[in-house]
Amino acid sequence: MIPRLHLLTNDELLADEGLARRAAALLARGGSRLAFHLRGPRTSGRHLHDLGVALADLADASGAQLMVNDRVDVALALRRSVSGGGRSAPGVHLGGRSLPPAEARAMLGDEVLLGQSIHGEGETTGEDLDYLMVGTIYRSGSHPGREPAGPGRVERLAGAQGIPLLAVGGVTPERVGELRSAGAHGVAVIRGIWGAPDPAHALDRYLTALETDSREDLR
Secondary structure, eight states: OOOSEEEOOOHHHHTOTTHHHHHHHHHHHHGGGEEEEEOOTTSOHHHHHHHHHHHHHHHHHHTOEEEEESOHHHHHHHHHHSOSTTOOOOEEEEOTTSOOHHHHHHHHOTTSOEEEEESSSSSOOSTTOSEEEEOOOSOOSSSTTSOOOOHHHHHHHHHHHOSOEEEESSOOGGGHHHHHHHTOSEEEESHHHHTSSSHHHHHHHHHHHHHHHHHHHTO
């Protein structure tokens, strides 16, 4: 099952020496409902790998899914470093600069969770992918110059792609219901959690909103 809440990082967060400690509390709280993304375009492969090793046990203990953004090589190295002991393989999230999904899938194998970001409605199909991350839905501080597409983009893509969609860009807990109604499987967040006065409380608010809408799906 693909987690409904994806917590992203950036280069500034990855450079924080206290990230592993901060992440530990969030991983334990989110458990299998959470995917934690090591996302840092300017962060070295070595640092991404070392952080991944530090977080792998925490992710496995909680049931959370560890993801590496863009760097298939780092994900493969992590798989070698943390193999054994029942640990799950880190997933990979592809972006615009990444390998094509078919090439990434051939390198990673079928068992690895593989997703991709798209910012248009004709960019890709779901072939070789387990999910798509669709943005930018609302105005976002992470991409201030990008015009928001609105929930309609999720609704249009939900039927066309045939795989789970995650909405990203300016997503707040209050907007989760609207996005789930549009067809989103879940959401991805940076500032809404990391920028909150109490990140653990913010995480709980997103999870509660997602779980409420998930229960309504079963009625």
